[in-house]
Structure formats: structure tokens, C-alpha cells
Amino acid sequence: MKLPAKSDLRADTAWVVFQVLELGKSSREALALAQARHSKQDSAWLQEMAMGVFRHLPQLQIWLRALLDKPLKGNKKILEHLILLGFYQLAFSRVSDHAAVSATVNAADALGGVGLKGLVNAILRNFQRQQMASNTSDDAIIQSGLPKWLYKRLHAAYPTQIDAIVDAMNTPAPVWLRINRQRSSLDEYCSALTARDIPFTLSAEHPDAVILSQRLPITSLPGYAEGWFSVQDGAAQLAAPLLNLRANQRVLDCCAAPGGKSTHMLETEPALDKLIALDNESARLTRMSENMARLQLSAELVCADAADTRSWWDGNQFDRILLDAPCSATGVIRRHPDIRWLRKASDIEALQTLQYRILENLWPTLKSGGVLVYATCSVLPVENTAQIARFLSEHSDASLLKMDSQETAEQPGRQILPGEQQMDGFYYARLLKS
CATH class of the missing domain: 3.30.70.1170 (Sun protein; domain 3)
Structure with missing residues (x-):
């Protein structure tokens, strides 16, 4: 990723939005590059504006289609994202109208759009003249700020809670x-x-x-x-207590980086025999090692594919396993608004397959009488209750270790929805190996 040659706050914000929406890059990576050349105050503004565009994108795009006759192409496409930023400032932020227009128009220079400054100016002036900020869609999906496929899935799964879920997803997390x-x-x-x-x-x-x-x-x-x-969010803080750790146990934290749950385990039970923290991304394990050092804790960090147990398992079974499975991350959209646009409907089936493959391959590494906690930061039932219900039906040596009396083999685990007790969306299920 290459930043605009000239540093400009609004140009850099539009560049971050472009990286996510057009190139599928993570906002965390793009923001880190853009913010590095701005003051703390400007960096905070940049992040607030970019996240705001992601939250309101469907409405912003409706306005753009109404005011832009032809889509911009090639290296001019990024100017559409600058215009979206202008709309967001005018409709949803505390930025003065004058600054929102003039500074946004001037930012076109840094994005190679000197010849299109007049177009940007005209569109933003028309937006003001037509008072379009007050002309918002009454479509529930547009108002949600979510992609259509995700809204429909959430509505199907939680028809009576959909409004509260959407509100929580669009409210910055504590x-x-x-x-x-x-x-x-x-x-x-x-x-x-x-x-x-x-x-x-x-x-x-x-x-x-x-x-x-x-x-x-x-x-x-x-x-x-x-x-x-x-x-660490409150939902993630529930993982370590659910494991019911004891001294001298051998524990695996699978898909562990950046290490919040591993460090919580070590703080909860410092007399573990061994904690192996496994992840397949070395850069994330480096960050985890730094976190461990600050907290004055230690574990055995292993970089490997969790599902390929032959590449990392020494044959000694574990008393406890936490599988924080790769997932859609739909439960943490309030923290990472770009997830709604990075995640595609077609991703879900592949994630389901991966989750189940890891779960199946880890099961033999658990001792008889041992406990595996399955966790995701997803709110989609196909990644959660459906996975555990299937596993229970296919493994006679697995039983549900209930956290709530209402759990059943058909509806196992605990689904936490975004905003519940101020927590992120999260799912937990406990399995006992007979």
C-alpha cells in the first residue's frame, strides 16, 4: 500500500476508505500507515471519519449515485471515496459545513485530482443546496449500514432483536x-x-x-x-473462567494470538503444568510475546496450522482446550466497522468448513474427562450452535457441559449479542470428553 505523495488529512482518510472498500485491505493496517504522518489529534479525527464512512456507507452511496452522473474510473476512482467522506462530514459529523467542503475539495490535489476539484466542489455544493442530509432512506437495510446479505441473515436469526443488534453494531464499543x-x-x-x-x-x-x-x-x-x-472486552473475559482451570493441567489455547485469553488463563491459574498458545501467523505471535512480557507471564508459543496436528502435537493430550475458532467476526463489527464490507456472504461456508475441521482434528488431542471450550466472535448460528449440534450428533464421546439449564444438544452454548451487558457479540460452548 502506497500513501499519497502529499500528506493531507482528508486525502489520507479517503485513501484508507479506498484501501478497504476497493482493495479489501484491513483498516487496521491502512490506518497505521496513514496515522503515522499525523498528530495524535488528527490521527483520532482520521480514524473517526473513516469508521463513520464504513458505518453509513449504504446511505452515502445512494447520495453519490444521485449526484455523480458517471462513475469515476482508474486512478480517479479514489475521488469517489473523498466525496463520500465529504458527505459524511456534512451529514453526520460535527465538522463545520465550510471546512467540510473547502478542505475536502482541496484534498483532491493530493489524490491526483487537480482537474476534478470543480466536480468535487459541485457535488458537495449540490448536496448542501438540495439539503440531502435530511433526505435519508427509510429502507431498514440502508438505515442499518450493513450489507444486504448480513442484515437478512441477522433478521432471520433474531427477528425480534434485530433493531437492538443493529443499534449496538453502530455504536462505538466501550x-x-x-x-x-x-x-x-x-x-x-x-x-x-x-x-x-x-x-x-x-x-x-x-x-x-x-x-x-x-x-x-x-x-x-x-x-x-x-x-x-x-x-479485553467483557465477552472475551468469560473464556478463562469457563475452562475451570486447575494446577498442573496441560492446556492448549488454539488460534491464540494476540494472547488476551492466554494471559487471562495464566493470571487465573499460574500453576498450570504447561500452556501452549498456537497460532498460524508469526507476526501475531510476535505481538503476543510482547504482551506476555509486559504482563510478566510466559507460555510456549507455537506457529502452526491448528488443523494439522501432526505438524505440532507431541502426542501428550491436554486437560483443557480453548478453540477460539476463525470466524466471520460479525460480533465485533462495532469495534471494527470495516468488517461489514471486508466479509462477504461467500466467506461463511468456507469458514464453517475450516471451523469444523479444526474442531474435529483437535478432539483426539483432548484427554478423556477433559474439556474443550469452543468460542467465536460471531453472531451467525451457522458458525455457532449449528457447528456444536452437528459435532455432538457425530461424536458419541462428546457431551454438552452446560453453562445454562436451557441449553440442549440441538441448541447448545451461549450466544452473546452485541451490546448485551456492554459486551461484544460472542459465542461459547463447552464439550466434555467421556
């Missing part, structure tokens, strides 16, 4: 911290936050969690360098 009980305690950390006048709330279901009431730079929080806490 910052959850998990206190490292090997370095501090919840009471001690709450006192440190209070001393710094940092407001927070607590969660009855999460004994190590703090929810910040405002977004702050993580590195500025008390005890960051000393490893007093990790940033």
Missing part, C-alpha cells in the same frame, strides 16, 4: 480492562483510577473487569508499563 490479578487487584486498580479522576464502572459477571467511562490513551492509564491490566 473500553474494557481486565486487571492482572498476579500484579494488582480490582480494588487496588479502582483506587488508582479514582486517584487520577478517571471515571469507570464495574460488571457483576466479571470479577477482574473495569469499564472506562471515557476513551483515553491506553498507555497513559495507571500501571500500563507495569502490566497491571490488559485491554
Whole structure:
């Protein structure tokens, strides 16, 4: 990915949007490159605007089609994304109309659109003149800001909860911290936050969690360098307790990077015999190693394909396995709005196949009497309840270790929906090997 030669805040924001929507790149990677050449304040603005475009894309595209006679092509295509950014500023942001228009038009220079500045200006002026910001679609799918295929799947699965799910997906997520009980305690950390006048709330279901009431730079929080806490959503914090860890157990965390659940396991039960953290991306394991070092924890990190057990398993079975399976990530769209446009309907079947293959191949590595926790950050039943129901029906040595009395073999596990108790969307099921 190559940034525009000239640094311009709005041009760089449009470039990030272009990388995601046209080239299928991750916003995290594109943002890191773009933000590196801007101040902290401008970097925050850049991210807020890009994420806003992703959340409102269907409506922004309707306006674009109404005002742009012919689609732009080739190296001019990126200017369409600059116009989308202009619409977003005018309709949904606190940016003044004058700045939204003039600065956006000037940004065309940095994107190689000197000859099209007049077009950009005319479209944005027409948008204002026709008061199009107040002319929004009443179509539920357009209003949701989701692709049609995803909205329809969510509506089919959760017909009475669809509005709440959409609202949660379009609301920025709060910052959850998990206190490292090997370095501090919840009471001690709450006192440190209070001393710094940092407001927070607590969660009855999460004994190590703090929810910040405002977004702050993580590195500025008390005890960051000393490893007093990790940033981890409340839904993800449920994984380690579900494993019911005990001293001297041999544990596998599969698809482990960047390591939030692994470190929680080590904090919960420091006397494990061994924790193997497995992931197939070396760069993510490097990041995990850095997290481990900050928290003063250690595990055996292995880079391998989880499904190819012959390449990494030594034959010694595990007492506990956490399979945080590769998934559609539809439960964390509120944190990563670009997921809605990066993920395609055609991806889901391939993900289902991969999830089931990993689950089947890991099962022989679990001891008799051992527990496997299957987890995803998806809200699609085909990746969750359907997978576990199928597995139970095909494996006589697997039984459901219920977390709730309402679970059945046909409807196993716990589905957390986005926004539930301020958590991300997540799914858990526990399997006991007989």
C-alpha cells in the first residue's frame, strides 16, 4: 500500500476508505500507515471519519449515485471515496459545513485530482443546496449500514432483536480492562483510577473487569508499563473462567494470538503444568510475546496450522482446550466497522468448513474427562450452535457441559449479542470428553 505523495488529512482518510472498500485491505493496517504522518489529534479525527464512512456507507452511496452522473474510473476512482467522506462530514459529523467542503475539495490535489476539484466542489455544493442530509432512506437495510446479505441473515436469526443488534453494531464499543490479578487487584486498580479522576464502572459477571467511562490513551492509564491490566472486552473475559482451570493441567489455547485469553488463563491459574498458545501467523505471535512480557507471564508459543496436528502435537493430550475458532467476526463489527464490507456472504461456508475441521482434528488431542471450550466472535448460528449440534450428533464421546439449564444438544452454548451487558457479540460452548 502506497500513501499519497502529499500528506493531507482528508486525502489520507479517503485513501484508507479506498484501501478497504476497493482493495479489501484491513483498516487496521491502512490506518497505521496513514496515522503515522499525523498528530495524535488528527490521527483520532482520521480514524473517526473513516469508521463513520464504513458505518453509513449504504446511505452515502445512494447520495453519490444521485449526484455523480458517471462513475469515476482508474486512478480517479479514489475521488469517489473523498466525496463520500465529504458527505459524511456534512451529514453526520460535527465538522463545520465550510471546512467540510473547502478542505475536502482541496484534498483532491493530493489524490491526483487537480482537474476534478470543480466536480468535487459541485457535488458537495449540490448536496448542501438540495439539503440531502435530511433526505435519508427509510429502507431498514440502508438505515442499518450493513450489507444486504448480513442484515437478512441477522433478521432471520433474531427477528425480534434485530433493531437492538443493529443499534449496538453502530455504536462505538466501550473500553474494557481486565486487571492482572498476579500484579494488582480490582480494588487496588479502582483506587488508582479514582486517584487520577478517571471515571469507570464495574460488571457483576466479571470479577477482574473495569469499564472506562471515557476513551483515553491506553498507555497513559495507571500501571500500563507495569502490566497491571490488559485491554479485553467483557465477552472475551468469560473464556478463562469457563475452562475451570486447575494446577498442573496441560492446556492448549488454539488460534491464540494476540494472547488476551492466554494471559487471562495464566493470571487465573499460574500453576498450570504447561500452556501452549498456537497460532498460524508469526507476526501475531510476535505481538503476543510482547504482551506476555509486559504482563510478566510466559507460555510456549507455537506457529502452526491448528488443523494439522501432526505438524505440532507431541502426542501428550491436554486437560483443557480453548478453540477460539476463525470466524466471520460479525460480533465485533462495532469495534471494527470495516468488517461489514471486508466479509462477504461467500466467506461463511468456507469458514464453517475450516471451523469444523479444526474442531474435529483437535478432539483426539483432548484427554478423556477433559474439556474443550469452543468460542467465536460471531453472531451467525451457522458458525455457532449449528457447528456444536452437528459435532455432538457425530461424536458419541462428546457431551454438552452446560453453562445454562436451557441449553440442549440441538441448541447448545451461549450466544452473546452485541451490546448485551456492554459486551461484544460472542459465542461459547463447552464439550466434555467421556
